[in-house]
Amino acid sequence: MSSPALMPSPAPRRATTATRHELFFLNYFRLAQAVVYVALAFAPVDMRWIRLTHPDLAQSVVIAYLLAAVAILLLTRRLAVIAPVTVSLTLVVDIGVAVMAVIAMHDARIGIAMMLAVNLSAGALVLPLRLSLFFASLATLGMLGHTTLETSPNTPIDSHELLEAALFGLAYFATTTLCHVLGRQLRATEALAEQRSIDLANLAQVNELIIRRMKTGVLLVDDANHIHQMNESGWMLLGSPPADQRDLGKLAPELSRRLYHWMTSGKLDETATQLADGTPEVVPRFTRLAPNDDSHVLIFLDDTSLVSRRAEELTLSSLGRLSASIAHEIRNPLAAIRYSAQLLAESRNMPPTDQRMVEIINNHCVRLNEIIENILQLSRRERSRPETLDLGNWANAFVEEYRQGNDLGEDSLRVINSSAPVAAVADPQQLQQVVWNLVQNALRYGRLPGEPARVMVVTRPGEHGVPILEVIDRGPGIAPKVAAQIFEPFYTTHEYGTGLGLYLARQMTEANQASLEYVRVAGGGSCFRITLTPAHARQTGDPAIADESVR
Structure with missing residues (x-):
């Protein structure tokens, strides 16, 4: 299962859920406000609660206001994306209609001023504080201006109405400031709740991924x-x-x-x-x-x-450290024995029987040194240093170097490369050790009785262009029961084997993001196949190819 895509942190949005709710409340209230204005302006004469000072103006204004309120309510969702602009324009309309309604319906001035306070308070939930105070000032000036302008030059200003307008103005400032603070806290709470919900969703996805994996x-x-x-x-x-x-x-x-x-x-x-x-x-x-x-x-x-594999890993780790310390102690006397045997072999007066004994000593010193090297490799576990290699050129150089350092006699070792270049990513030194071990085993065990060994190092592209290196022999092959265990540590069928060669070879291939497997060859023989990481997968980070290379 692929890793879940974690939800991103919330980006700033132009209209949050709370803002939309506030807009709907304001627009619904404006519609109810318009309906009240219409009821006051068009009430029958015998049911009229107030006296209309300017009937025509009152009826024209309230009808226009009702139509505007309906249109704004229907467009609330679209206008929510520009909430501050929408609220600012509608508040200008609300203040203007309220001032004209007070002029046309003077007896209802207290109720109209109180309803206007609701408009200003709802708008303050959305608008910045300075803009909210500006509209509160505008509404206060409208109410005070109406009281002043309605008074004739020869009539003194009604101090009672002037005090009412001033008190309403003070209420506008107080409610606007309070609602702005509440709106800011509401938006902060909403943002925090949204962030918490995203964090919880991410945590749930991470927990689910952990449990599933x-x-x-x-x-x-x-x-x-x-x-x-x-x-x-x-x-x-x-x-x-x-x-x-x-x-x-x-x-x-x-x-x-x-x-x-x-x-x-x-x-x-x-x-x-x-x-x-x-x-x-x-x-x-x-x-x-x-x-x-x-x-x-x-x-x-x-x-x-x-649990068994973990215990095996701990056992091998402890055994590797113990064996390494013992191997270091053995190396010094072993070197002295081998050097002494070489000096004895140079003697000209040595009988043939003694020469045979010296040859046996040298052979066993070489074998013991190989065992020590394998044990030291088991304890070192050096990290790989991958490079991009031309697999065909690398195989040619390896075979040439092997021929120069080892006497093949009648045995044959050759390279078979594909026509197209094969690029792979691996540590050259570790790949050298792995292939050297495989070729050594193929030359030693991959031969039919009485016949020379025929070993091939093959490089070719596999499926999806994955680079493959194979060491193939034409020997008797490996029995299926034995093949299932050849990569286990300390498992060997040879009298003088340590059982660590193939185990170390697989460990080093896995350290290079590669795989080593045994493939039985049809018609007889064995094939040890190394599937490497392609060079272009390392550059592009293609996960499909990378996964294929380590299967």
């Missing part, structure tokens, strides 16, 4: 023995059942029996068991989803093969 199988089972969820490892350990099969009793009767035994007795059976054919043995563990919840149980399936 766990090597331990995880199953969620209810009290009806039905599997609600399982991760990839659990699905594989159950034998890769179809998606519609979720009955634990049918999929894994032994696991269902152990679950029932644990739920009834509280005792856990920790013996390993195999849940399906072809799957590794597991040790099941159970735990309730919640302390007081008996309806759901989590089942953990521990793969015993993983």
Whole structure:
């Protein structure tokens, strides 16, 4: 499964959910406000609650205001993307209509001024503080200006109405400031909640990915023995059942029996068991989803093969360190023995029997030195230093160097390259050690009785252009039972072998993001195939090719 794409952090948006809600509230209120104005302006004479000082002006203004309120409400969703501009323009209309309504319906001035306070407060939820205070000032000047202009030159200003207008202006400033602060806190809370929801979604995706990629199988089972969820490892350990099969009793009767035994007795059976054919043995563990919840149980399936491999790795690591210290101590006396044997071999008066004994000493010193080198390689585990190689040129140079350093006699070692260049990424020194080991084994064991060894080093492009290097011999081949174990450490069928050569070869190929496998050759013979990383995959980072190269 591919890694989940984490949700991005919220980018600044021109209209949040809270802003849209505030716009809808303001526009619905404006429509109700317009309906109230219409009811006041068009009420029958016998039901009229107020006296219209300018009937024609009142009716014209309220009709226009009603139509504008309906149009603005219908366009709320589209206008939400430019909320500050929309609110600013509509507040100008609200203030202008309110001032004209007060002029035309003087008796309703208190109610109109109070409704205008709602418009200003709702607008302050969206607008910046300075702009909100500007509209509050505009509404205050409108109310004070109406009181001043309505008074004739010969009539003194009504101090009562002037005080009302001033108090309404003070209320406009107070409610506008308060609503702006509340709106800012509301938007901050909304942004925080949105960020928290994104963080929780990301965390849920990460948790799901971790659970699905766990090597331990995880199953969620209810009290009806039905599997609600399982991760990839659990699905594989159950034998890769179809998606519609979720009955634990049918999929894994032994696991269902152990679950029932644990739920009834509280005792856990920790013996390993195999849940399906072809799957590794597991040790099941159970735990309730919640302390007081008996309806759901989590089942953990521990793969015993993983534990065994981990124990093997720890054993090899400890053994490598111990063997390396011993090998260092052996090297010095071994060098002295070999040097002494070489000096004895140079003696001219040595009998043939003594010469044979010296030859035996030299041969065993060489063999013991090879064992020490293998053990030291097991403990070193040097990191690879990959380079881009022309595999054909590299194979030609390797074979030529091998011929110069080793007497092949009647044996043959040749290179077969593809017509097109094959570029690969690998550490040249480690690749040299791997191929040298494979060629040495092929020359030693890959021969028919009484015949010379015929070994080929082949370079060619594989599927998707993956570079392949093969060491092929025409010997008797390797029996299938033996071939299944040849890469295990310390496994050997030879009397004088250490069982570390092929194990180290595979370790070094894997350190180079490559793979080493044995392929039986039709008609007799053996093929050890190294699948390397292509050079263009390293440059482009193509995951499909990179995955193919390490299979």
